[in-house]
Amino acid sequence: MKIVVTGGLGFIGSHTVVELQNEGFEVVIIDNLSNSSREVLEGIEAITSIVPIFEEMDLRDKQSVQQFFKKHSDVSAVIHFAASKAVGESVEDPLLYYENNINTLVYVLQELQKKPASQFIFSSSCTVYGQAEKMPITENASIQIAMSPYGNTKQIGEEIITDVVRVSNINAILLRYFNPIGAHPTAHIGELPIGVPQNLVPFITQTGIGMRQELAVYGDDYPTSDGTCVRDYIHVVDLAKAHVAAMKRLLQNKNKEKVETFNVGTGTGSTVLEVINTFEKVSGKKLPYKIVGRREGDITSAYANTDKANEELGWKALSTLEDGLASAWKWEQKIRS
Template identity: 55%
Template sequence: MKKILVTGGCGYIGSHTIVDLIENGYEVISIDNNSRSSSDILTGVESITGTQVKNYVVDLCNYDDTKQVFKENPDIVGIIHFAAYKSVGESVGNPLMYFDNNLASLVNILKCTEEFNISNFVFSSSCTVYGNPDEIPVTESTPQKPGESPYGITKQMGEQIITETIKVDNIQTILLRYFNPVGAHPSILIGETPIGKPANLVPAITQTAIGKLPAMQVHGNDYPTRDGSCLRDYIHICDIAHAHTLALNYLIDKKNKTNCTVFNLGTGNGYTVLEVIKTFEKVTGQRLNYTIGPRRNGDVVAIYANRDKATKELGWNPQYTLEDMMHTAWQWELKLKNELN
């Protein structure tokens, strides 16, 4: 079994990707300092897969501690790098924290990739690298506009760090620019568990519906979209997770034509915030208590993906609908409530 290192493996996308990797024959270890996650999620991973995954509680900003993990695991053949802070709003309020954490951790993991001769590297990027695009849907060659938030800028800079590094190192890389992952594993054994007040739309919806939050706010209804709210491409977390397995296969099987390939990961459908709320209400029968507030700094007006390249080259086809996303997200929220009672 080929051993894969997943950084941020106790996080939302990381944990679902670990499940998909194991189900496709990989051995997995994780690095996660649990500053924004809990190792408890790996219990759910074990329940789904029957496999216990080792997590190293290491801060990737500490090079010596990070290097020690590689010393203990000389047989790593590939890395998927998720570990990063990811809140747009928080990054606007504390940009230096985002630059420090997201970029220093990437530099350290690349140093180890180089030192230990690991040739397959998948980077968790984001559609935020496109900024406010002139045209949608965006393709991988859509010109990048200035990042709308420090978070988005760290993803742009992260891609630049990687592309400059691989000019002098034999590292084969894939940059996965994904859009808005939502939902939970259909087993409802793992899902999204934001710490503190959720910064993303769907957990805000489910936590409001369950009563954790008294109400939620839609950030603006005067954008140039169908109903005035921001428009995004929402994609089920399991579809995102499987794309990472396909990306690793692509690198390991040496199908990449260059040493850095970019793929958009989105459904190709754009939904507004208000449309997502209406879909949630329809699927669950829950009426949501929400208000319309002012625009939020750092938000892009509208963006969704052209996914043709990922479909053609990776063989990736999303399987879940927006209704599926809302259903699994709600079932996960109900599970969390039952565990507290």
């Protein structure tokens, strides 16, 4: 079975490619290398002994998307990661996010809609819940007004998929991620942001290795145990395995609806300061940080109820926060050595 993974050289995409290949799937990667590197292919090969097919292209180019699906006419299953993903950047440049995250989704779905039957997994986000009224968050939680353009693109994306599936032969699963962290245990692939990291853990590891002078903690006046934001940090390998479970569900016709939604997290919330303290524990490094003002678009707290994914997908997050941070630190040390 051949599966297209868009954004397949990115952080989550590359780990998912590894898990798919480990399960015997043939993978075709699409990536424009805007926030990734061709060298990731070498890491995937080092882990799996397989070099996936790679097509360098920008999904914002509609003609290129059409040509790709003509060339790979036997493909009817897509895992769609390709998107811009930083909350802060989306606030500063919303049109970039609407173009990159919405247009690309539409162009891919237009091609899948032409096929007799297609399977589609969408890389969604817990940001669709906004600041949920109740913790932990279930899939039935109401969708709040988005706190950022990034979050809004995920809400709109889910709506587009739901509308398209209703009138086509596409079956879809929406995976709402919480906060992916870590790296493959081999340290052959991991998170490699281009420029200043937008996410907490790579900023922590870059500060630990001495690339950054200090870490900024955005706000210590939230109504949480220590005043800092609470998030659900899931190991990227666990997250990747959830995609394999979701794809198998679709291919084996085990889905109960044409569009299904699953939270993918650990079910445990950790504050920013808890993450910092845990990193210091696993790395033996003292981390310099300073408290600064709140960041626009950030919510107070978000952690998952994962009962549905555990029961329906037969999937469960197995790694701890310590595991995720230790693997991220191992990766950081390797790429800087």
